[in-house]
Amino acid sequence: MTPAPIAPQRLPSLDAVPHAIPYQGSKRQLAHAIVPLLPADTARLIEPFAGSAAVSIAASYLSVPKTAVISDVNEPLMALWQRILAEPAALADDYEMLWQAQLSDPRSYFEDIRSKFNATHEPHFLLYLLARCVKAAVRYNRHGAFNQGADNRRLGAKPATMRARLAATSKALTGAMALTRDYTDALRSADLPDVVYMDPPYEGVSNTRDHRYMAGLSRERFVENLSDAIARDVSFILSYDGTTGTKSYGKPLTESLKLTHLHLYAGKSSQATLNGNTAHTVESLYLSPALVSRLGGVGQVMARLVPAEAEPTPLWA
Numbered sequence: 001m002t003p004a005p006i007a008p009q010r011l012p013s014l015d016a017v018p019h020a021i022p023y024q025g026s027k028r029q030l031a032h033a034i035v036p037l038l039p040a041d042t043a044r045l046i047e048p049f050a051g052s053a054a055v056s057i058a059a060s061y062l063s064v065p066k067t068a069v070i071s072d073v074n075e076p077l078m079a080l081w082q083r084i085l086a087e088p089a090a091l092a093d094d095y096e097m098l099w100q101a102q103l104s105d106p107r108s109y110f111e112d113i114r115s116k117f118n119a120t121h122e123p124h125f126l127l128y129l130l131a132r133c134v135k136a137a138v139r140y141n142r143h144g145a146f147n148q149g150a151d152n153r154r155l156g157a158k159p160a161t162m163r164a165r166l167a168a169t170s171k172a173l174t175g176a177m178a179l180t181r182d183y184t185d186a187l188r189s190a191d192l193p194d195v196v197y198m199d200p201p202y203e204g205v206s207n208t209r210d211h212r213y214m215a216g217l218s219r220e221r222f223v224e225n226l227s228d229a230i231a232r233d234v235s236f237i238l239s240y241d242g243t244t245g246t247k248s249y250g251k252p253l254t255e256s257l258k259l260t261h262l263h264l265y266a267g268k269s270s271q272a273t274l275n276g277n278t279a280h281t282v283e284s285l286y287l288s289p290a291l292v293s294r295l296g297g298v299g300q301v302m303a304r305l306v307p308a309e310a311e312p313t314p315l316w317a
């Protein structure tokens with residue numbers, strides 16, 4: 001039977017944490033529960049399925065790890081990250097130019113930039129597309145071309161807002177590295193003082209299409225890679241499956257891995273509410289044995305999520 005979910009506290013210290021790019025599936029909320037699970041002596045926080053790197057930004061913002069290494073198999077996305085880290089002001093200039101130029105005909109301008117992005121993979125085009133596309137969801141066709149449509153009710157973040165976000169994110173991630181690579185290489189690079197945070201595409205979502213950037217993640221190969229990491233005493237945290245109401249994404253991971261499985265209450269599903277239903281979302285986090293022992297055991301893990309002394313504000317209140 002699934003244990004009752006725990007409601008982790010919200011960290012007021014993360015209230016002003018920046019974010020650079022809108023991204024469907026961002027773990028900005030869950031970062032409140034993940035950052036407290038990083039040991040104080042974390043050398044590198046390695047994030048192999050980075051996307052918008054919400055957890056690395058939050059942890060680095062609070063200076064918990066010494067540094068962060070973010071990576072993703074999506075090459076244009078990582079080229080965008082490299083620019084955010086290296087030259088946020090110049091990137092903000094480019095975004096501003098695109099944002100202003102769209103004003104006379106935002107609808108066809110989006111399509112024009114989408115074609116230009118597909119031809120060149122220029123990072124500022126991707127930033128503009130992410131700011132304007134439906135649900136900030138990156139979608140590619142079988143040929144690897146970005147094919148998501150614009151949300152024509154919105155023009156994307158205003159240039160001044162984007163500039164402030166890029167500058168603050170770049171500052172929080174000072175010293176971080178952004179790499180294009182498969183998660184297997186990232187996981188293999190982890191040493192004992194590091195912590196790896198993994199947020200792979202949900203099974204069932206990722207396996208529906210087979211294209212370059214979200215090639216179905218083989219569960220079997222994934223479990224093998226986790227086993228290797230466990231045998232090497234790698235500390236890792238994994239977001240794997242989740243449930244909304246009776247719908248669940250992905251099967252729980254095999255118990256033979258001896259991971260600590262936390263069920264975190266994540267509030268009401270906004271999608272279900274939109275459809276006139278109420279469904280509660282529970283997020284799963286799995287912790288590797290090396291991390292749990294580094295934190296002093298499961299009791300200490302719980303105490304970090306829901307401290308007894310204060311009157312904590314629940315994360316999804």
Ligand SMILES: C[S@@+](CC[C@H](N)C(=O)[O-])C[C@H]1O[C@@H](n2cnc3c(N)ncnc32)[C@H](O)[C@@H]1O
Pocket residue numbers: 023024025026027028048049050051052053054055071072073074181182183184199200201202213214215217
């Ligand atoms: C659920 S998203 C991660 C979202 C992220 N946690 C955030 O806060 O935005 C999953 C990411 O995994 C990447 N991905 C898919 N397959 C991969 C692989 N084999 N190796 C590395 N990254 C992969 C996708 O490009 C996508 O950005």
